[in-house]
Amino acid sequence: MTKRAPTIEALTALFGDRISTAAAIRDQHGHGESWHPTALPDAVFFALSEDEVARAVRICADHATPIVPFGAGTSVEGQVQAVNGGISIDVSRMKRIIAVRAEDMDCTVEPGVTRVELNDYIRDLGLFFPVDPAGEATFGGMASTRASGTNAVRYGTMKDMVLSLRAVLPDGSVLRTGQRAKKSSAGYDLTRLMIGAEGTLGIITELNLKLAGIPQQVSAATCSFPDLRSAVRTVVETLQCGVAMSRIEVADEVQVKAFNLYNKTSFPEQPMLFLEFAGNPKGVAAEIEIVHDLALGNGGGDFQWANTEEERRALWRARYSAVASNKMLKPGAMGMSTDVCVPISRLVECIEATKQDLLRSSLPAPLVGHVGDGNFHLYILFDPNDPAEMREAERISEELAERAIAMEGTCTGEHGIGLGKRKFMNRELGNPAIAAMRAIKAALDPQNIMNPGKMLP
Amino acid sequence: MTKRAPTIEALTALFGDRISTAAAIRDQHGHGESWHPTALPDAVFFALSEDEVARAVRICADHATPIVPFGAGTSVEGQVQAVNGGISIDVSRMKRIIAVRAEDMDCTVEPGVTRVELNDYIRDLGLFFPVDPAGEATFGGMASTRASGTNAVRYGTMKDMVLSLRAVLPDGSVLRTGQRAKKSSAGYDLTRLMIGAEGTLGIITELNLKLAGIPQQVSAATCSFPDLRSAVRTVVETLQCGVAMSRIEVADEVQVKAFNLYNKTSFPEQPMLFLEFAGNPKGVAAEIEIVHDLALGNGGGDFQWANTEEERRALWRARYSAVASNKMLKPGAMGMSTDVCVPISRLVECIEATKQDLLRSSLPAPLVGHVGDGNFHLYILFDPNDPAEMREAERISEELAERAIAMEGTCTGEHGIGLGKRKFMNRELGNPAIAAMRAIKAALDPQNIMNPGKMLP
Known part of the structure; x- marks a missing residue:
């Protein structure tokens, strides 16, 4: 009987067997696709609608139980690890494509829809959604990590391709950040505030997405x-x-x-x-x-x-x-993905210094990148059972992040902060920015129940 | 001797004759370019640097004195009216173009630089800054109202063209929202939060702007x-x-x-x-x-x-x-500018219903618009000395805003909320959005000294 039992009981009373405490389910929801260690939620709730998410959040809020929003589990910086336990709210079954409006070149989707699913659905209309992270991510997760991919050089990132969204806030109220106009100057940009918030301010339950025409x-x-x-x-x-x-x-x-x-x-x-x-x-x-x-x-x-x-x-x-492919280079290895992004004028210098550093290392670390944005990844291969290799991978990753920050860049172009990059936040943004983020988090989530322990240092 | 005398005294001790209480100066800073009535600040401070802005804000904060950021005074929704008095902090003399980096296609400017000044400066490099509101606005003001203009259909709005910025917060600390990478997933999007905040969260003191290549x-x-x-x-x-x-x-x-x-x-x-x-x-x-x-x-x-x-x-x-041009249609008239933006699929319907409504009215109201974005303006001409005409202009404007909101659009595509559009915020965005905005405002400006009375209903 854990201290979360009353929450789980209340949720079970409402949602029956869509609340699971099965070990396999909890394990699957305790990690993304990265080297960060698993941290189990106490239970997983498979939500089917915004209203269900709101009711579940209110129950969690009543018991001050932590909530971790979960989509496809493809994040790579530990965003879904339930470091304080609590309830993983899985929205991957919220898969409705609510509307596609060819004339407006936009659509409305639930957060569990993936980009491949949407693109299959709209192809015949001559439209596509360009943001394409490598994993088969959901739109809720892509928005929450401000994801991008290979098309960002032309079409921008999730920040640019979301018109507006709906989200359940930590008190269970349902936020609507805007309507469907292409641009608006009506108040604080809550759309962009929720994009990249990594589920720390609420759970995205619906998105209005811009679409692009398939070129001739x-x-x-x-x-x-x-x-x-x-x-x-x-x-x-x-x-x-x-x-x-x-x-x-x-x-x-x-x-x-x-x-x-x-x-x-x-x-x-x-x-x-x-x-x-x-x-x-x-x-x-x-x-x-x-x-x-x-x-x-x-x-x-x-x-x-x-x-x-x-x-x-x-x-x-x-x-x-x-x-x-990279796993072929070192069988049995785990990969640590870096994600720096620097101004284009510093890109050659940043890559060359990084390659120099890699010469000192025995670990293979292939480099691939969205260089049109100044963004590149190393995938550092290390033996997870060898603490020295793991430390070496971390050293390479950290020195690269520091190098990018020193070149007026960022430690993360598209993966987000999660658990893995928190230590760089102060250096990259300075104390007043972190203080402002903390103030916003405390204002919108005074109990600190939404994905606690993530993003902020 | 007003209740602001201690603030003005402290500012004068530091900044001498760059603090003015002259009637003409106060009047010039008590209104923008619109029909909204003038509201005078108690004094105007002409700041020369970010450090001066920060010191002035700290003095105002010590005395809980309201602050109104001021650039070129071209806003049209009453954004610069000092409705609670206080100090107008004029940044129009902060005019340095700090750096232009052709290779990165970006630049760093102080908030008093105007787009025409920047474009003159960079033309020889084959670069330009595309966002072009009609007035000779400053970049601080353009960012603060999330301005756009005729090029937005291709290049986006200020939201899209600002890489990051610096701002003095209500406690006098200096926020840096990011570095110069083309994209970043590092924490809450404070850049976008300050863009469109209409000076209610801080005073923008520096901007990193994207530039575009002049097409062949x-x-x-x-x-x-x-x-x-x-x-x-x-x-x-x-x-x-x-x-x-x-x-x-x-x-x-x-x-x-x-x-x-x-x-x-x-x-x-x-x-x-x-x-x-x-x-x-x-x-x-x-x-x-x-x-x-x-x-x-x-x-x-x-x-x-x-x-x-x-x-x-x-x-x-x-x-x-x-x-x-419009003033030629009704000599001596004042203009009330509307600013709705709707999904493209509703644009014909919205414009036709508006034209029908205008048939009922004796006021001329020319229509011009950035129709690629779904955004259009009426410029309703009325006699400012005739209360019936003013009421009629307000009726047309309000019905148009309501019509756009009912069509999933916004009451403001690019002018902002200021004083004039506050009444539509709840209808357009709903109570949870307004509550979230209020919570953010209270968290970052607990004394409510930054441009009080604006934007929030």
Whole structure:
């Protein structure tokens, strides 16, 4: 009989067997997709509607029981670990696509819908939702971590693609942050406050999302370079020419080797760019010419085109296979993903200093990145049973975060703070920002029941 | 000797004649550019640096004296009226352009810099800042009202173009909301919280702004239509075709008449679109063809091209002359500007219902709008000495706001709430949103000294 028994009893009385205390269910909800240790909730509640979420939150509030919002469990910084126990409120069964409005190029979805599900549903309308984190995340989770992905260089991040949302606040009231106008100056931007709040201010229960038109033509290619500097210079020059790339991604030679091992591809094992152009055919042709010239000028090889839709999908499947591919490099290893983002002018310097640091280390750490945004990831492979390797992975990760912050960048471009990055918050943002965040958290969640222990240092 | 005398004395001891209690100065700082009645501050402080702002705020905080941040005084919803008296802190002399980083396509400016000043300064670098409200506003003010303008359809609003900012909080501490990475998931989005806060949470003292590349080719044209519906349909269809217009603006026949009177132009006195295409020449040519076909299909006339840079400037000068032009329609009149924004699918219906309503009224009310965003303005002309006309103007404005809200839109797309739109906040956003805003305000400004009486109902 835990101290959460009264909460669980009250929830069970209302929701029956959609409250689970089964060990396997609690374990599955005690961790995301990362190296952070599991922390079990006392129970899991599978909610089916906003009203159910609100009723469950009110019960938890009555007993000051911690709540951890849960979607697909794909977060990588320990966002769903129930560090103080309590109730994991799983919204993954809230999967309704409530409305798609082609004329407005927007839609309304429940938080358990995933981007793949939505894109399958709207493809015939000539529309798509561009934000594409690697995991099969839910929209609730993507919004909560301010996620992005390969399309952010053109379409922005979740911050840019959510029109407004609904959320259950810590007192059980239901917040509506706005309506569906493309822009509004009506009061504090509560939409953006909830996006990236990692479930510490409430549980997102509905989202109005912007959609984008599927471009007339999409052309994708890869291009190899003699060194990382040349590849990244090409990206910087492309952006400066005003070319609106739809995707521009880098992989270092270690990452390319992993891609080849896993996908049986035969990319030259040297740094490469994944490129995608999109728009009307004449505009795309002109842009390809510009970028091709820039790549050549930086010593890049010929563009290898994905000519058919099938080849293009295969190309991006390879890029998306980074995590799975990387595990081929060190069987049995666990991965620690870094997520720095720096101003473009510092990107070459940041990457080169990082590669220098890696020369000192025995751990493989492939590098892949959304370089159009200045954002790149190392996936540091370490043996979870070897404390020295784990410490070494942490050292690399921490030094990289500090390096990015010193270059006016951030320790996290798209993964969020969770448990893993709390120690960098003060350094990156300063004490007044942390004090303001604490004041906002205390004002909206005075009992500190919403995902306690996360984000704030 | 007012009750603010101790504050004014303490400020004068520090800042000498940069504290003014002169009647003309106070009057100039007691109103923006709108019909809202003047409300005088007790004194005006012309700050020269962030440190001075912080010291002044600490003095005001010690005496619980209200503070009203002031830039160019171009706001239109009563944002700068000192309704509780106190100190107007004028940052318009904080005019340093601290850094322009062409490679990062960003810059750092003080809050008193205006967009025209910045654009003059960076033009030779091939860069520009796209957000363009009609007034010669400062960046501090533009951020504080979440301003937009004619380029928002392509580049977004201040919410999208500010990377991060610094602000003096109500306790005199200096908040830094982030660094210069293009994206970050580090904690609550304090940048977006300060943008649109209308000076109620702090005084913005520095901004990191994104810049855009000046496109290779820019082509502008006008096109007349038999009725508003046809013009707006053309806009909706253009957006649906994924054409990335750089500007697409509508004016109704009343507005066109005013343009002609003021600018000595000879636009046909029927609804018209102002169009601007931008990008690489081949892409632009393809887009022009698409939009031209759509316009023809909706009964539009031939495109009238602004062929030279000079003609293009003249075209946009005409569009920007709306407020000055409108005064020609009713000499001696004052204008009440509305600012609704609705989902594109409701735009025709919203505009037609509004035009129907105007048929009942004797007041001229030209219509102009950023229709690519679903945002349009009436400029309702009334005699300020005739209470019946003023009431009639308010009736039109209020019914329009209610109509937009009922269509899932907003009462303000870009002007902000200030004093004028407070009454619509509850209806548009609901009580939990207002309660959350109040809680945030109380948490960050417990003495309620930052621009009190504004925004919240």
